[in-house]
Amino acid sequence: MSRKLIIGNWKMHGRLARNAELIDALRAGLAACEAEVGVAVPTAYLSQASHALAGSTIALSAQDASRFADDGAYTGETSANMLADLGVSYVLLGHSERRQYFQEDNAVLREKIEAVLKAGLKPVLCIGETLAEREAGEHLLVTEGQLEVLKALELGDECIVAYEPVWAIGTGKVASIEQVAQMHAHLKQKLLPIVGCSVNIRVLYGGSVKSDNASAILATPNVDGALVGGASLDAESFKKICQAAG
Numbered sequence: 001m002s003r004k005l006i007i008g009n010w011k012m013h014g015r016l017a018r019n020a021e022l023i024d025a026l027r028a029g030l031a032a033c034e035a036e037v038g039v040a041v042p043t044a045y046l047s048q049a050s051h052a053l054a055g056s057t058i059a060l061s062a063q064d065a066s067r068f069a070d071d072g073a074y075t076g077e078t079s080a081n082m083l084a085d086l087g088v089s090y091v092l093l094g095h096s097e098r099r100q101y102f103q104e105d106n107a108v109l110r111e112k113i114e115a116v117l118k119a120g121l122k123p124v125l126c127i128g129e130t131l132a133e134r135e136a137g138e139h140l141l142v143t144e145g146q147l148e149v150l151k152a153l154e155l156g157d158e159c160i161v162a163y164e165p166v167w168a169i170g171t172g173k174v175a176s177i178e179q180v181a182q183m184h185a186h187l188k189q190k191l192l193p194i195v196g197c198s199v200n201i202r203v204l205y206g207g208s209v210k211s212d213n214a215s216a217i218l219a220t221p222n223v224d225g226a227l228v229g230g231a232s233l234d235a236e237s238f239k240k241i242c243q244a245a246g
């Protein structure tokens with residue numbers, strides 16, 4: 001039984017002084033945590049976080065990577081190789097906010113995933129349906145279609161997917177345990193033929209995970225961890241969520 005994975009996604013939040021305080025508090029508070037913990041910090045602060053996390057068990061994670069695997073004339077981009085150079089382990093890809101604001105589709109995500117795998121990093125593919133898709137009863141079909149990007153890939157020893165219903169992100173409207181259970185079972189069933197039985201499949205839940213709902217969510221079958229947004233910016237809240245996973 002692999003340990004639960006909890007990743008805090010800071011999104012576009014951070015300043016040098018505040019980052020240092022938060023990471024120091026997490027290092028102190030999570031030293032004995034049994035869960036696997038990562039923090040996905042903005043690209044601008046990856047170097048600071050890499051140094052601040054040195055020697056800790058907290059994994060440095062990124063929130064995106066360039067679709068271009070090799071160095072070149074791609075102004076503004078950060079390659080997966082550069083992330084690896086900074087000590088990054090996990091890379092969030094396809095977060096709904098990137099799909100929404102930067103029109104990331106399966107074609108672009110496929111290139112990003114390939115670049116991240118080529119750099120020896122672990123992609124965390126973010127998927128999830130919108131409220132309209134959920135209300136139309138299309139949520140299972142939508143997420144199944146989003147998994148297509150994983151077909152015929154050399155994923156290594158594990159495949160990590162983060163299920164984040166868009167309507168639960170940042171809204172305080174967390175999915176019900178029944179909704180989480182149904183979707184995670186569905187995703188595990190659909191992922192198996194895609195990645196094969198030799199790959200360890202981990203499906204994280206994200207969408208208004210807080211210290212007061214984390215235990216119930218993490219105890220739900222087929223929930224292998226959580227992708228935490230807002231609550232990850234508060235050391236005490238994030239620590240409680242990680243401890244609920246441990």
Ligand SMILES: O=C[C@H](O)COP(=O)(O)O
Pocket residue numbers: 009164168169170171172206207208209227228229230231
């Ligand atoms: O990446 C994290 C998810 O977008 C969830 O964010 P949230 O916990 O603020 O709802």
